[in-house]
Amino acid sequence: MKKNSYISLLILVISLFSRISAAQENLIQNISARSIISLNGRWNYIIDPYENGYYDYRREAFDQSKSGTGGYFDDKKQEDKSELLEYDFDHSPTLAVPGDWNSQVEKLDLYEGTIWYRNKFTAAPKQGKRYFLYFGAVNYEAHVYLNGKKLGMHKGGFTPFQFDITDRLRAGENSVVVKADNTRKKEEVPTINTDWWNYGGITRDVFIAETPASYISDYQIQLSKGSMGQIEGFIQLSGAEKSQKVTVEIPAAGIKTIVKADTSGRALIKLAVNNLEYWSPESPKLYDVTISTSNDHISDKIGFRSIVTKGKDILLNGKPVFLRGISIHDENPLIAGRARSEGDLRMLLTWAKELNCNFVRLAHYPHNEQMVRLADEMGLMVWAEVPVYWTIAWDNPETYKNAEAQMSTLITRDKNRAAVIVWSVGNETPLSDSRYRFMSNMVTHVRSMDNTRLVAAALEVHRKGFEVIVDDSLGEKIDLASFNEYGAWYWGGTPKELSKYHFNIKYDKPVVITEFGGDALAGFHGDEDTRWTEEYQEALYVSQLNMLSKIDGLRGMTPWILADFKSPRRPHPLYQNFYNRKGLYSETGKKKKAFFILKKFYDDTEKKYNTKSYGASK
Structure with missing residues (x-):
């Protein structure tokens, strides 16, 4: 190929890529x-x-x-x-x-x-x-x-x-x-x-x-960080007419304000409020919010709540809360495959409510936007996560760029959902210097985009005998001492031996156990020492809850998992058949015996918090 022809072709290819990326x-x-x-x-x-x-x-x-x-x-x-x-x-x-x-x-x-x-x-x-x-x-x-x-x-x-x-x-x-x-x-x-x-x-x-042609492309309208009396946010306009007046109205709260967008199309809002009904699991209040310009109008339903930590407490609207949670995959166990409709999603969240949950961990990736909106409506707090999972290519700049982009999209999409209280940057990532840099940068990026929510990860832990040590250096960067543990399942031993475990947690922060559990094939029964039986899983939950309740600062948990789900890592032909069987519901929707153990624990915990017998940090 002649040099000039080669250069022309190269320019054509570069131009093509530029048009595509734009x-x-x-x-x-x-x-x-x-x-x-x-x-x-x-x-x-x-x-x-x-x-x-x-x-x-x-x-x-x-x-x-x-x-x-x-x-x-x-x-x-x-x-x-x-x-x-x-x-x-x-x-x-x-x-x-x-x-x-x-x-x-x-x-x-x-x-x-x-x-x-x-x-x-x-x-x-x-x-x-x-x-x-x-x-x-x-x-x-x-x-x-x-x-x-x-x-x-x-x-x-x-x-x-x-x-x-x-x-x-x-x-x-x-x-x-x-x-x-x-x-x-x-x-x-x-x-x-x-x-x-x-x-x-x-x-x-x-x-x-x-x-x-000129339109409202983005907005964030939430309570300011740590505030119960100030709404703060922005509206972003796109198109040729960027410098316009923007009207924000929340009629039920008596709010109407007009702000002017600058030449980049951005308008900042900051409003003092004193008569809001705050969003909570007990009262998931959502306000009709409208944003309008001379040529565009958009409506949304937005809740307002505050979520912060203080010492070893998590404070929702200024009051201590225990996160009665469960982990969920984006999969309908009754009809194989990804959840396809609002009906599928509502069913999963209804099952969580039947457990008396006030919190769900949407693992291990962004779930459907409708799932988060339903959580808003139904009064379920949400842990939202990106799939920085296990062993990522920590030293690859493009891998980090990809992870950060997925996190940015998740935050952009769901930043107006009151239900979302935790942004999680990853799960069970093994310790190394490059991993620490990768994850620390993710935490910094999340805080730069949204400082109104908690930032967390399922931290790495290690054991010495029956001592569980939580000293992952990433714990310094995040808001929760959150980690997975699998005593009496992957860690060996039986449910009876869980009483021997004790926890050495380095951080003076609220403790949230993001995973624990064990498999049970629904309908398979035996004694509590026989793996795969409902009785084993039931005994595991009894012993786990007794063990975890002794942790100073325990403020929540999301056991693994709401329902059995498909996994290629689980081939056992009798008990698994390519299903992870840790669900409290089977793939046919049957409640296993462990379901009732966790529900009773959550019922009792709710009563303790309502009567304030759990001491808040001074």
Whole structure:
């Protein structure tokens, strides 16, 4: 190739990448409240384990070629009988969206790799409006094309993303194609090794949202850090008309204020309030909040509460609270696969309420936005987490950038939800200098984005005999002494031996046990020394709760886990069959015996806190 031709091609490729990377907009707050066209439904799909639809036989990407064509994303039809075309979306089978592919098609149960999705829809774009193509989640790497042209790429199996398609949306028929790839990779977040099913596909809602040309793109309206009498936040405008007056109203609280956005479109708000009804699990008050400009209007339901720590106490609205929690995966145990609808999500949170929980740990990744909104409505405090899980590529700058981006998206999406009281930066990450730098930087980043909530992680612990030592240096950076422990399960011994354990916790902070538990196959019975029986799990919970109650500063727990869930790490043919059986509910919705042990403990704990027999820190 001649030098000038090579340079021209290089400039073309760089230009193409620049256009693609610029196509993705910052996440729009409360985007589902806009006028939307739902793209949920049946999408045609093509299985592509060799990625023939993306690469040519020289392993060069079609969408990075000079023509930018040749891949499945072209969604071509055979124009004459001599034309060679080796794919056909129109005659391909369909998958439900939202939904994972593993649970919908038997031959895809264990499939990891690429699947192409195609959906045709009709649109009637209006002059003076902007349009965004939104995905609630695609696991894991998504390449998105509209009418044969690439919009961009997104990594992260549990975070939402969107593209501005204003200039590419056609009046009439349109074709959107998604290359979804759930291949596990060492340098990604999460990494190769997890303890949950790697469900692939377009697992959450897809829609097109319409906004005015200049619009309200983001806002945060919450109580100031540590304050019970001041609302603080911002409104961000986007588009050509950024410097506008913005009206914020909370009618039920008698609040109406007008602020002016600066030339960057940002308007700061700070309001003194004295008659708010605070959000709490007992009274999950949500206010109707409206934000408007001369050409845009958005409504939201927002609760107001304060969450801080003081010594070894967690204070909700200034009062000590015990976090009666449970861990939850984003999976419907009754119908295999990722949770697909509000009904699935409401069922899981209702089960948590039946345990008398006031707190849920949404593990180990961002859950559906609707899950968090339901928690707001139902009065359940939330621990929200990103999948910095086990052994991440700590020294890889791109891995950190990915983790930070997922954390940023989670905070951006859920920062107005009163239910969220904890941002978690990771789970069970092994100690090293590079890990400490990685995690410390994550904590700093979280605090820079949101200083109104607690920051935590499931810390690493180690043991000397029956002494459990909590001295992970990351504990200095976070607000809780939070950690997992598996006495009488992975740590050996039996439930009777749990009384021998004692805890050496370095930090003078509230203690939250983020995991404990053991497996039980529902309906399998025996004595309490026989593993896998409901009686063993029941005895484990009795002994665990007795042991943990002796910890000075115990202020909460999220046992592992609400319901049995699928995991490729669990192959035992009799007791597991690729399920993690630590659930208090079985995959058929049956309550195991341990359920009633935890519920009684939570009932008793609630009474103790109501009668203030738990001493608050002086």
